[in-house]
Amino acid sequence: MYVMTTDQQRSRREPDRVPGAIEALSGIHTVRTFDRTAGDEFQAVLDDVDDVISAVVILAELGGWSIGIGIGDVEQPLPAQTRAGRGQAFERARVAVTDAKRAPYPVSVVGSDDDATTAARTAVRLLYLVVSERSPAGRAAVAQMRRDGTQSEAAARLGITPQAMSQRLRTANWHLEEDTRMLAADLLRSAG
Structure with missing residues (x-):
C-alpha cells in the first residue's frame, strides 16, 4: 500500500x-x-x-x-x-x-x-x-495535450500554430514527463 x-x-x-x-x-x-x-x-x-x-x-x-x-x-x-x-x-x-x-x-x-x-x-x-518548473504557457500546452491528445488539435484550441505548440511542449519537457512517470512508477513498485 x-x-x-x-x-x-x-x-x-x-x-x-x-x-x-x-x-x-x-x-x-x-x-x-x-x-x-x-x-x-x-x-x-x-x-x-x-x-x-x-x-x-x-x-x-x-x-x-x-x-x-x-x-x-x-x-x-x-x-x-x-x-x-x-x-x-x-x-x-x-x-x-x-x-x-x-x-x-x-x-x-x-x-x-x-x-x-x-x-x-x-x-x-x-x-x-x-x-x-513549467511556465504558465507550458502548463497550458500540457493540459491541452492531456485533453486533446494531438498537438494539432491542442494548438488549435490554444489558438497557436503547431510549431509554437511543439516549442511549448519541448520547453515544458512534456515527453520527458511521460518517461519519468514510467520510471518513477517502476521504482516505487520495487521500493516496497
Whole structure:
C-alpha cells in the first residue's frame, strides 16, 4: 500500500489551500480518500502506483506542497477515515513528509528497501522538478495535450500554430514527463 501525507508550505502566511488541493485530487482512485488529518495537512491511502504518480503530478502543478509517500503494510481493516489508519505505510509517510520539508524538491519516499527507496525518491523528485518548473504557457500546452491528445488539435484550441505548440511542449519537457512517470512508477513498485 501507499500512503501519501501532504503538508501545505508557508501555511502560516497563506490562506488554507487544503480544500482546493483535495478537490484537484478528486479524480484519483484511492483506497481511502484524501482527507484532512490536522491543520494544513491531508492524507490518502492508495493501492495503485500510477495513481500515486498522478497525485504527485497534480500537487507539483499546484505547487506549495510537501509530499511524503510511505510504502508498506497497513493495518486491516482500514478505518473509514484515512487519519485513523495505522501501519508501516502510515509511519513511513510521516517520515517522508518530514524529509520532504527539508528537501530542495519537496517530495520524498520511504519504503522497506533502502537502495530501491533511494532510486524511487530520486525518480519522483525528478518528476516533480519536470512538472513544477513549467511556465504558465507550458502548463497550458500540457493540459491541452492531456485533453486533446494531438498537438494539432491542442494548438488549435490554444489558438497557436503547431510549431509554437511543439516549442511549448519541448520547453515544458512534456515527453520527458511521460518517461519519468514510467520510471518513477517502476521504482516505487520495487521500493516496497
